Amino acid sequence: MKEVFYVKKKVAVIFGGRSVEHEVSVITGMQVIENIDKTKYEVVPIYINKDGKWLTGNSLMEFKSFKENNLKDLKEIILSPNHGDKNIYAHPESLGLFGKKIIDKIDIVFPTIHGTNGEDGTIQGLFELMNIPYVGGGVLASSVGMDKILMKDVFKANNLPIVDYTWFYRSRWENNKDDIIKNIEEKLEYPLFVKPANLGSSIGISKAKDRESLIKASEVAIEYDRKIIVEKSVENPREINCAVMGYDEEIITSLCEEPLGWEEILTFEDKYVKSNAKGGKSSGERRIIPADIEENIRIQIETIAKEAFISIDGRGTSRIDFLLDENNKVYINEINTLPGSVAFYLWEGKGYPFKKLINELIDIAIKIHEEKNENMYSYDANLFNRIQYGGKVRAK
Template identity: 75%
Template sequence: MKKRVAVVFGGRSVEHEVSVITGLQVIENMDRDKYHIIPIYINKKGKWFTGESLMEFKNFKENKLDDIQEVILTPITNDHNLYNHPENIGLFKKKIIDKIDVVFPTIHGTNGEDGTIQGLFELMNIPYVGSGVLASSVGMDKIIMKDVFKANNLPIVDYRWFYRKEWIENQERIINIIEESLDYPVFVKPANLGSSIGISKAKDKDGFIKAMEIATRYDRKIIVEKSVENPREINCAVMGYDDNVIASLCEEPLGWEEILTFEDKYINSNVKGTGKEGSRRIIPADIDDNIREKIEDIAKKSFISIDGRGNARIDFLLAKDGKIYVNEINTLPGSIAFYLWEGKGYSFKELIDNMIDIAIKVHEDKNDNMYHYDADLFNKIHLGGSKAKKM
């Protein structure tokens, strides 16, 4: 019997369009013999929709989404039904549109990649692909992520972080901290955003002020990192659950100088890569075996340190002196990284199968936990009067 898989994409995020592309890539490559696909699109206002026209990219380009209907999921435990929105059929009435077995979230950035939507799926007690609430939120917040990596003795660049409010109230103090502890050049980044949006390199005080003004438009938390000058970027994906984790091939993106921009990632890149110098990526990366082995090992440890599951891509900076730094981890759907798995013998279809299988195993494991404890607490505590009595 086919599993009924809901692919959720879109969302209230500056990465909305990227999410739509990712969701449709997943839909296009799912095995129709194994899965009944239920597309769920969240528009920029946060409304949820389903409909057959959501399965075709050209319908988004031509704005031909005529058959879609607004729907809702409920946070009720074990209610895995997709309902018609009550306002469409009368107040307090719900009509079941479909039943869901597994959710495949592909929402990039805010409210999707950060653990928010994963919390809904946890409340529903439904299997879902990718990392859980904690790992997703840690992987999304560059500050907390680096704190966790640092605590696990993983190599990272030096950094400082600030709230937007601090910057508004005392710019000179923050400038002094950066100049005394990091010095220029530095990278300034919104803490909770992907796709290189809002990131700038500052080479002096004026550049730093401008970079902070850009970053604070996108987030209330800002991270400032010491620049590694003229590094090579090497990326490696990992897949698994608990400590049973495998690594993909490594890649080296080409054609970027100081920042791998939004356009480099999604418009200019040759996604599959050929290993040829003419492509935008070299896969596998042209690095020594000892460097590759270290990167694979650190990638696995990074994933395990945040309690990741499913699939993720870890981005590294390889300095000219041979030092390796973890730059960031991209949990699903920040990167499905299918092109890094092809050389390891996984087609996109097989990668999707693996991620769904992991989601089901994680769900079964979670449901082995006890969720009640008989303490007879109500009969041991007496409440009433002006004061509550102690046990």
């Protein structure tokens, strides 16, 4: 009997990036590399450093290389945007006299870059041009989910519950901030939250309780983005988060969680330094999973989470963050199309340990890619022969 060899698919796990969430992305990337099914997939690690250089090497497979700053074997690389080109090329400057031009070849991409240039649709555009399967939201879902203003506009158009908000450009603030302040105060009542439109992890977000703190909060926010959103605060809220997974209308929901230890806003440290719980309903940890909420509230949150995901054409897994006011009214705070740690802690209690979750996300990426390639991308209109030089169309 002839022995059958199973060829593993090569998965490029891409992490890092030119983003304020660089370190968070490295952690998520390392978690995916550690938990991916090694019997099915071979990992090709790709690290984008803070200067924007794309690098690969064996030292990227272990987190201690980052902790000990021991990244010594890295080669600078390039991915081509050419349709169907799945090769990893050596950067000309790192090629050397006898170096190989093609370093490796990949079958699937698993991006784990949070924030700018990774979660906002830009890197997804490269994968679309390459025509390669990739995990997570597409260009549109990623860009809409990243921009808090467009995101809330879409949610509002779909009658999903959001707090009142307004927004402004940095350039307008610099030229006429008095008009902006007046407009904000006419539309919204204090207290308010002021946020950069295109950042996550609570970076650049401040609470404004009066005009003086509004000015200070806006000055902080414009350091991080050219678009600023101002939202009405939900006072004394509970934050409840729920993840969804799937694509089109084939969607399932995770357990709900309630982060602990915050009064007004979770800081970057609250989210990524202090929060190390892996699940389990325990008030001694930084989050309670499953959240201690009434059944009707849970159902409402799960329903809205699915609707929010569908409204932006989400794919893969996303975490939707909610606020519950003192009367248990539910508001969507935001959607995270690439949640930290891929929100594995919300899926474990639903029968998806990390390895199985990664397998499912890759399977979804492959299905979406196959479906996309069923589309027709050419149309023979014989246009060149119907138009004379100068733009006039010939009569038939």
